[in-house]
Amino acid sequence: MGNLLEINNLKIEATSYPPGEPPKRITIVDGVSLALEKGKVLGLIGESGAGKSTIGLSAMSYGRGGIELTEGEIILSGRDIRNAKSGVLRKLRGAEVTYVAQSAAAAFNPAKRLMEQVIEATLYHGKASKAEAEARAVDLFRKLGLPEPETFGNRYPHQVSGGQLQRAMTAMALCPQPDLVIFDEPTTALDVTTQLGVLAAIKAAISDQGVAALYITHDLAVVAQIADDIMVLRHGKTVEYGTTEQIITAPREEYTAALVSVTAKDHTEKVSDDKPVLEVSNLHARYTGMDREVLSDINIAIQPGTTLAVVGESGSGKSTLARVITGLLPQIKGRVTFEDRELSRDLKGRSRNDLRELQMIYQMADVAMNPRQTVGTIIGRPLQFYFGMKGKELRNRVVELLDEIELGAGFIDRYPAELSGGQKQRVCIARALAAKPKLIICDEVTSALDPLVADGILRLLKDLQDREHVSYMFITHDIATVRAIADSIAVMHLGKLVRYGPKSKVLAPPFDDYTDKLLKSVPEMRLDWMEEVQRTL
Amino acid sequence: MNSLVVKLLVQRISLGLLLIFLVSILIFVGTQILPGDVAQSILGQTATPESLANLREELGLNVPAYQRYFSWLGGVLQGDLGTSLTNGRDIATSIGERLGNTLFLAAWAAVISVPLAITLGLISVLYRGRWPDKLISAVTLSAISIPEFMMSYILMYFVAVKLGWAPSVAMLNSSMGFWDKLHAITLPVAVLVFVVLAHMMRMTRAALLNVMQSAYIETAELKGIPRLQVIWRHAFPNSIAPIVNVVMLNLAYLVVGVVVVEVVFVYPGMGQYLVDHVAKRDVPVVQACGLIFAAVYILLNMFADIVSILANPRLRHPK
Numbered sequence: 119m120g121n122l123l124e125i126n127n128l129k130i131e132a133t134s135y136p137p138g139e140p141p142k143r144i145t146i147v148d149g150v151s152l153a154l155e156k157g158k159v160l161g162l163i164g165e166s167g168a169g170k171s172t173i174g175l176s177a178m179s180y181g182r183g184g185i186e187l188t189e190g191e192i193i194l195s196g197r198d199i200r201n202a203k204s205g206v207l208r209k210l211r212g213a214e215v216t217y218v219a220q221s222a223a224a225a226f227n228p229a230k231r232l233m234e235q236v237i238e239a240t241l242y243h244g245k246a247s248k249a250e251a252e253a254r255a256v257d258l259f260r261k262l263g264l265p266e267p268e269t270f271g272n273r274y275p276h277q278v279s280g281g282q283l284q285r286a287m288t289a290m291a292l293c294p295q296p297d298l299v300i301f302d303e304p305t306t307a308l309d310v311t312t313q314l315g316v317l318a319a320i321k322a323a324i325s326d327q328g329v330a331a332l333y334i335t336h337d338l339a340v341v342a343q344i345a346d347d348i349m350v351l352r353h354g355k356t357v358e359y360g361t362t363e364q365i366i367t368a369p370r371e372e373y374t375a376a377l378v379s380v381t382a383k384d385h386t387e388k389v390s391d392d393k394p395v396l397e398v399s400n401l402h403a404r405y406t407g408m409d410r411e412v413l414s415d416i417n418i419a420i421q422p423g424t425t426l427a428v429v430g431e432s433g434s435g436k437s438t439l440a441r442v443i444t445g446l447l448p449q450i451k452g453r454v455t456f457e458d459r460e461l462s463r464d465l466k467g468r469s470r471n472d473l474r475e476l477q478m479i480y481q482m483a484d485v486a487m488n489p490r491q492t493v494g495t496i497i498g499r500p501l502q503f504y505f506g507m508k509g510k511e512l513r514n515r516v517v518e519l520l521d522e523i524e525l526g527a528g529f530i531d532r533y534p535a536e537l538s539g540g541q542k543q544r545v546c547i548a549r550a551l552a553a554k555p556k557l558i559i560c561d562e563v564t565s566a567l568d569p570l571v572a573d574g575i576l577r578l579l580k581d582l583q584d585r586e587h588v589s590y591m592f593i594t595h596d597i598a599t600v601r602a603i604a605d606s607i608a609v610m611h612l613g614k615l616v617r618y619g620p621k622s623k624v625l626a627p628p629f630d631d632y633t634d635k636l637l638k639s640v641p642e643m644r645l646d647w648m649e650e651v652q653r654t655l
Numbered sequence: 656m657n658s659l660v661v662k663l664l665v666q667r668i669s670l671g672l673l674l675i676f677l678v679s680i681l682i683f684v685g686t687q688i689l690p691g692d693v694a695q696s697i698l699g700q701t702a703t704p705e706s707l708a709n710l711r712e713e714l715g716l717n718v719p720a721y722q723r724y725f726s727w728l729g730g731v732l733q734g735d736l737g738t739s740l741t742n743g744r745d746i747a748t749s750i751g752e753r754l755g756n757t758l759f760l761a762a763w764a765a766v767i768s769v770p771l772a773i774t775l776g777l778i779s780v781l782y783r784g785r786w787p788d789k790l791i792s793a794v795t796l797s798a799i800s801i802p803e804f805m806m807s808y809i810l811m812y813f814v815a816v817k818l819g820w821a822p823s824v825a826m827l828n829s830s831m832g833f834w835d836k837l838h839a840i841t842l843p844v845a846v847l848v849f850v851v852l853a854h855m856m857r858m859t860r861a862a863l864l865n866v867m868q869s870a871y872i873e874t875a876e877l878k879g880i881p882r883l884q885v886i887w888r889h890a891f892p893n894s895i896a897p898i899v900n901v902v903m904l905n906l907a908y909l910v911v912g913v914v915v916v917e918v919v920f921v922y923p924g925m926g927q928y929l930v931d932h933v934a935k936r937d938v939p940v941v942q943a944c945g946l947i948f949a950a951v952y953i954l955l956n957m958f959a960d961i962v963s964i965l966a967n968p969r970l971r972h973p974k
Contacts, residue, residue: 180877225871
C-alpha cells in the first residue's frame, strides 16, 4: 500500500518587497520531505515562521499571497500536483483534501448560515445530494458534541461560541469525506478547557472516518495527543522527524529537547508582608446596556515587588478587571486603592502621577504601537510626557531602556514592522518601564508568542522585577505561565473570584470544581494525557 | 423581524423625516435672506412706490416670515406648492409633469448603470491587476473625467449627426408612445450612465477587494469553488452595505444633478425648470424644487441605510 501523500524535497519561495529596497527572493521552506499513509496523523510543529502552515497548504498545492512552490514533488494519491492546472486543483480541493483554519471565527462567512457553508463543498463536488449532505452534517455535529445537532446548522456564525465554530469547521472539513484533512492550529485560539473538548472531538472524528490528517500546531503537548508521527520544523527546514513517542521521550536534537522541556519551568514564590501597592475591595462592574455584572465582589491585593496572576477563560472578567483598575471602565461599587490613596473611578479624575505609576502591556504588541513611529519615539514618549526629558538626555535614557530589554541601541530607529513578535513585546515592556511605574498590568502578554519566545519574555519580566522592584498583575489563561511567574494567584470564573491566595495554596489540593477542571485541562507532555483526563473529568 | 431591527429602522426613518423638516426651514430662510426684492424684480424699472406696495401686499410679503413659513409648510403637506410669481401657474401641476420626466430619465440611467457598474466591479476583482481590470478602470475613469456637456456634444456629433441613430435633442410630448420616448432620451441616458458608472464600479471593486482579504474567502477557495462563484456568493453579500450607499448617492445625483444634461438636450425636466426660475427670482418655485431635491437625497440615503441594517446578519439574527 503506497502513501496517500508524499512530499519530496519541497522548496517554497516568495518575493518580498522591503520598503526602499529592491525586491528579494526569500526561501520559506527548504528541502522538506514527508510521507503520510492513509488514516495516519502527522503533526507539524515549530514556531511561527517555521513554514508549517505553508507546508500544510502545499498538500492542496495552494500558496498564500505570492508564495510559489518552486521545487520538489507533492504526490497526492499517486500524482504530482505541484504544477497541476487550476481546474485539476479545484477538483481535489474540498473533495480529496480539506482544510481547517486556525481562526474558525474568521473562516466562516458571517452572512451565511452554518449548514449552507458546511455542505457547500460536498454539494459543489457532487459527492452527495442536498438531503444526504445535510444528514451527514447533522451526524457530524452530533459526533463532534455540538448542541442541538438537528438545528445547529440554521444558526449564523456569530450566534455560536468560538469552540463550537471550531467544531463546525471540523464538520465542514469532514463532510465531503476527504482522504486528507489539514488542521492548521485548530485549537490555538481556544481556552484550555474548550481546547480539551475540541481536541477530543477531532481525534474521535478522525479515527471514526479513517481519514489521514496533517496536524499543524506550535504546542508539542497538544500534538502528542493526536499524532502518530511528528515533524519538528525551524526556519523552513526539518529539525527532526520521527514517531511521536520518540520525539517526546527521546528527542535527538537540542531544539526539540528545548521544546519538550519549555513548559516545565517553575518559580519560587516570594512572600511579602509589606503594605500592598494595590488593593481592590468589594469591586463591582458592568458594561452599559448589560444587565449582568461583569465583575462582582472582587477583593485582591498586590504587594510591592510581587506578581499576582489572574487566571480564567475568556469571558471570565480578567481584562475587565484591568480596565477598572486603570480607570477605563468606572466601577459601579467598590474601591481601588493605590498605595495610600483611593484612585478616582474615572480616568479624568486621576492625576498624571496616578497614570504614571500604573502602566499596561497588551497581548497584541503590534496593534499597541503606532506603526509610523520609530522604536525611539515610542519609548521616548512617556519620558517626555511624565518627566519632560528632551534631546540628548532623552536619547540616552531610551538607549538605557533598550539595553535593559536586551535589544540594544541599534533598534532605536527601527519601525515596529521591522521587528519580530517577541521584539515588539519587548519594546512595549520598555515603554511601560520608561514611566518608572510601581505596578504593570500585563494582559496576556505572552499568549500570541511562540513558547520559546514567550519564555524569554517571562525571564525578562522576572529580571526587571528583581532590579526595579516593580509589581505585576499578570492576566493569563495559561497555567504554565502562571507557574513560571506568579507569587499569588486569583482564579476567576464568570466575573467572580473562585480562588485566591499564595501560589502554593491555590495550586495545592483540595480544589474547587472549576480550578480542578482548569488545571487538568492544561495539556501535559505525555502521550496518554488526554485519555486520562477524559476519564477523570 | 426582531425588536432591535425595528427599533433601528424606526430611529433611522424618524431621523430622515426630521432632516427633511430641518431642510425645509433652511430652504425657506435661505430664500428669504437673498438680497433684492421680488416685487422690485417683477416690476423692473417701471415700478412706482405705489405699485410696489400693492404687489407686496398681493404676494403676502408684508406678513412676518414665520407666519409665511407655516402657511407654506401647511400647503406643502397638503400638496399645494403655491403659485409661480412669474406666470401665475400652479407650481404642483408644472412640477408634476417635469418631475415625471426627470424620474423617467433617471430611472433608465439607473436601470442600465447599476447592474453594469456592479458587473464591471465583479469582473475587475476577478481579473485584478490584469488587463480587463485596467481597461475597465481606464475607460470608466476617463468617462467620469470628461465634463458632462463635453460628453453630450461628442455623443451628439457622432451618434446623432454622423450616424443618425438617435435624436440630438430629447424633446418629449404627451402624444409620444413609450418606445418613442425611450428613443428620444437615448443620448442623455448614455451621458448619465457614463457619469455615474465609474464611481459605483470603483466602490464595488474596492468593497469586494476589501472582503476578498478575509479568511472565509480563502476557506471558499480551498473548497475548490471557482473564483467568480466565490466573489458572487461569498464576497458580494458582505459588501452590500458600502455598495448600496454609493449606488444611492449616485441615484440621487441622477435626479438632482442632471441640470447640465437637461439643458444641453433641451429636456423638459426639473433641472431646466429650476434654472429658468432661479434666473427670474421666482421664490416659491425655487423653494419647491429645493425641497423636492432635498427630499430625494434624504430618502435615497435613508433607503441605503435601511438596506445596510437589513443586510447585517448580526442585527437580523441576534444571539
